[in-house]
Amino acid sequence: MSDRDEARPRRPRRPRRPRTPAPARAERAPMRFTAVLRTPARAAEPLFARAPSAWQRMLPYVVAGIFVVALLPATVAVLTNDYKAGGGWAGALGVAQTVPLLLAVTRPLPAWALILTADTLGAVVLTHADRVAGHAWPWTPMCIVGYLVLMICLGLRESIRTLIGVWLVTGAAGVVLGFFEPDGVTTTSALLFVLSGGVLAVTGALRGIGDAQQRVAEQESISEAERARRTLLEERARIARELHDVVAHHMSVITVQADSAPYRLPGMSEPVREEFAAIAASARESLSEMRRLLTVLRSDGNGGGPAPGAAGELAPQPGIGRIQQLVEATVRAGQPVELSLAAGAERAAPPAVDLSAYRIVQEALANVVRHAPGAETRVRVTHDAGSVLVLVVNGPAARDAAVEPGGSGSGHGLVGMHERVRLTGGTLDTGPLPDGGFRVAARLPLNDASEDPS
Template structure:
């Protein structure tokens, strides 16, 4: 088949739908109750098609109806013109309001049949009560009805058409051809076909809605499975090693007698940090294992959770403890904390500020051990400003042997900043140090959500 023929029938080159296929798609997607026909079609020319078709029928049927009524049926010119307009002009209304248009046309056609009864001698040998042009216009109107109205309405229209034809049949002039049965059958066929198209479009729409719902459910199930897998890995791998570290640090003074007091304090600090990490990991596992991401309080056995799971999330108020733990690990850190900073920050900003400082200090410990570090937290009426600046690593320090990191730390900082609608700026300093600066708005909409100044080239830091 040639490309031109393929375009006319079903598909163009490369599988592009042809004109007939596009029209068929528009027919299967009828408009809603308050919209014009084909209002949901994807292309502009498809949406304009009902108006064009209705206009063509009106322009062609209007003069034809007047000529037929005046010449063939011998009707007065005034009556012929009035009935011609009344029987054809409502076809334009049928694009948006087919049921009122049907009522107007039905009244006009009935009035025309009654007027023809007054001149029975001129009607002999012609179609009655419905003239040929009236039959054509009525079928066009039936197609519009079928694409818009419900099955109950279509059945009522069809029965009303047959009943009115049967009533007029009792007054049929002699020598005329009765067209009531013809219109009844043809209107039923058109209503049935277009109604079936309407039903097919509705079925396809419902299938598409169900597919979208199923896809959303599959995505949600995949997310829950991934969260469960992450929770298992965290529990089986990380939590196990952290537990081992805690036990070894606690038992070191008993396994190694005669240990100096500074060494004992160092092991005690290691054990405390490990226990705190385990508590935070338990809270994280609770979130991951809860389907809706809530705190799990509504689940079975929620009242028996560990105290660590019910503990509040860390915030700016615990930065002093975080800095002290870092100092005990041998990292010189100075903290400048504004008075009332913790009370001024909402929970999301409070937690994000703590996590950003925590990750920044962890990066300093890994990549610049022994470097002097300064942490500054200031608060004004609209935002929290965080600044973590460190110098180069100490000359005698042993830097992490694994080389550059994965960049997940800076990515996590940037995501937390985006959630609060703030900005993040990170990068190296001329003296070999590093800078992390974050601005977290205290009120929704105070910052530009999703904006940050992080350069992806710096993500090897974390």
């Protein structure tokens, strides 16, 4: 190895994804292909245009090409040898009746118009053929096969109304040609009418199922987004109420101190008294504005009355000092929790950080009880000169979690955590662990905690 090779930095290898076992892939392959068949194509889109694999997207072109290659020489040979039609007519009809199948992949309705016209013209030409008696008429076997392939493309693309119109026009063409039926032929009008109707019914049903599933998926996506938005707004309103309780306490202290200053500090000059009176008046006005805002936040929208649970919201807000009680209640519920609480963390944290730390631990423990019952859990709350660190780590579940309606959690509890950390200007790190557990780590700054970083 040369010095240049040794000095050249090596790119880190990407971790390989775990390969799905071959039996599992084989079982899921038919299901995925069935989903592709049910996926309706949109206007100006080829069939299977939204399929996940390149070979699935190319499949309609390959199938149409195979039928064209097979039907074109067969049509020319049968018209020439069996029906004794002229070679020029046989070649022209063979091309006109088969090549438009390639167009059916992207625009099946124009392709149907071309092929039906060519098939009808071929039936008229065969009435003057030398050996039409004893053979299929007005639709030759090659016409029937190509027409059924065309019906598959139509059924997967067009609406039910269009499919019914195509089917009726097919039957009408057979009825009209029946008035010019040569003697001794085997009539195939009814056969094509029945077969094309069955193919259109099956493919139209597949397309209808795909449309219904797509609408359900879109509605579920909209409902989930709306549910997440509503959860976010509710969490923000709850944070606003809690912040009101915290700020209102300090504003009340300012008001009392400003009102009592002339009595506690005798000998003040009149301008100083007026300044303290203005401070007290501004504080009282701010309290009134916050209480009016709180009335709106706590109302139920039906008359301004308190919302359910408002009485509990009037209680003092919890903080880091009550995490011990929270952990003890969780342990009594059967969840093994180990707590490490640094001394002085409650006194060092501002009210917003104090409340946010408690709520983050509360939500994290609730998620552990809900999704990992019996898991070993560690809660750690520490602080340094600039921030409070909250860490909640749990191992894998010791027993099966109760299945909730709607599947495994929606993650809306994490939305509330992010909102609280964002409010304090901190950072939040959440995610699964390699052993099957989960980790929640929040760093809440002690300075400028009341500012919104956005």
